[in-house]
Amino acid sequence: MTLELQKPRPIWQIMFSTHHTDVGLLYLITSLTFLFLGGSLALGIRAELFYPGSQIIADSMTFNRIFTVHGTTLIFLFIIPFASAVGNYYVPIMVRYRDMAYPKLNAIAFWMIPPAGVLIWLGFADFTWYATPPYSIISAPGPAADMWIFGLKILGISSVLGALNFVVTILKCKHPDMSIGQIPLMAWAFLSSSLIIIVAIPTFAAALLMLLTDRLGVSGFFNPAMGGDPIAYAHLFWFTFHPEVYVLVIPAIGMMYEIIPRFSRKPIYSYNSGVFAFVMLSIVGFSSWAHHMYATGMSFTEKTVFMVGTLAAVPASAMHVFNFVATMWNGRIRFATPMMWAVGGIALFFSAGAGGVVNSAMPLDFTTHDTYWVVGHFHLFVMGTIAFGSIGYLYYMFPYVTGRMYNETWGKVHFILSFIGTILVFFTQHILGLYGMPRRIYDYPPIPEWIAMNQIASVGAMIIGISMVIFLANMIHSSGKGKPADTDDPFGLGGKYYYPFEAKNPSH
């Protein structure tokens, strides 16, 4: 496997290029920048919650602004662009095409992200990443809220353009010799997540427009004072953003499908079950949105339908875990940094899924709803599975992108600290939720158990913060001064690795 390593060029040549690896690099740098920005806000939140009372953040409004921008940044400006970075680098190679199907559209999709990020960060809205109505309509201060809405609108368009490009590249531009059943599982992951985006995002795009016109006072879709219904917004929002969970997690699982067989020195145990599980997750993702809304007074029948719909994701998720475990079985596993992240990600994926089953069971959801249990649950997915898969893949692709090796020791230190920190923060938050601590609060009563668990979580967050500084230093230093990598076999795994149906005859 080779990426088109090119000689150093002026930055403007990369910025105005439409080549898929150049656009991939831009996506990569942008997403990592927002990872560190959003992560630093998380550290601020955890520092504030270390003790009851006001610590480092002046007031609750500022606190609300910080966690709103933290969530928005890490979901829309880190995870999704990072997946696009990986897809841009690899999908054309996997389907044996010279570039993305629409290179200029690809570059346009990327260049929508920085202005959207600037809008979100300069606005610094305070109404949570959910843009809670009716507060977001009636009281949320402008222009911050409007800037957030416009920022999200731009990001939605960018996502749809990117998704269309991936779908066309995979379905229409793959080599004529390849059938759809022969493309690598990571390409399947991008196909599945892109199709979800195309179906799901327009709903939220409509909801954002309705929210904006409500704020302008020309409509009252979600404004109870004008006969509107905030619950309608919840339905529109979650119809998009529950499937969006799968948009985030499916590419990360696809990345694990690249890493685990490679480092186990075996092909994937069952290609077909991997494809089946991706397709199944894409479908059941749309059958479960209202499980976020059990507490809104839905009927018993509706709740039951959505509960069963949610649980239908369990067998598909279990298929992936089983496939990974079976692939590693009887392998000769090299625990280089990417493999450590991937295996850690599987373990945390399983833990996060177990917590999700509790959330999806409606009687239990009433107990955990809007508590720190929910915060722990979705962060365990986002950090423990998605970020672990993504960071592991970043280490994996590093030698192919830069032509140099990262520092292996510091990569492993990064993993170990992040793994410990993730468990300390997010497992503890589950327990904190069972003790009744509500989410999205700036201050809390001095209950000894709450204080102790908040302090454990804050220490965990600091450990993750330290690990990320190590990561940043490693990436910057190694990309300039790392050892030159053998791009045929940078990890010393033996043999030349081909994608399953990559031509072994160069003249093919």
Add this chain to the structure above:
Amino acid sequence: MKFIFGFLLIIGVLVIVPAVDLAFAAGDEPGEYLDRRVVIWNLFYKMMTVAFTVGSVVSGTIIWQVWRFRESHPKATPTRYEGTDW
């Protein structure tokens, strides 16, 4: 392949059948769930028992694999794919 689908079909049934049972603990009248908190917590502990049991098996398997199939293990042998252009 058949094994995987069969295995997961069984897992799916095992998950969904108790879920339907769980649903009936929720009640459908506003506020009723408060009267059923004992039932709910009982269900929670049951689910946690299942989750920890399954979690222990899966995590234990992963941990054992990590130890047993690492390349530095004394019994590690090359896989039949090594050295080939797979």
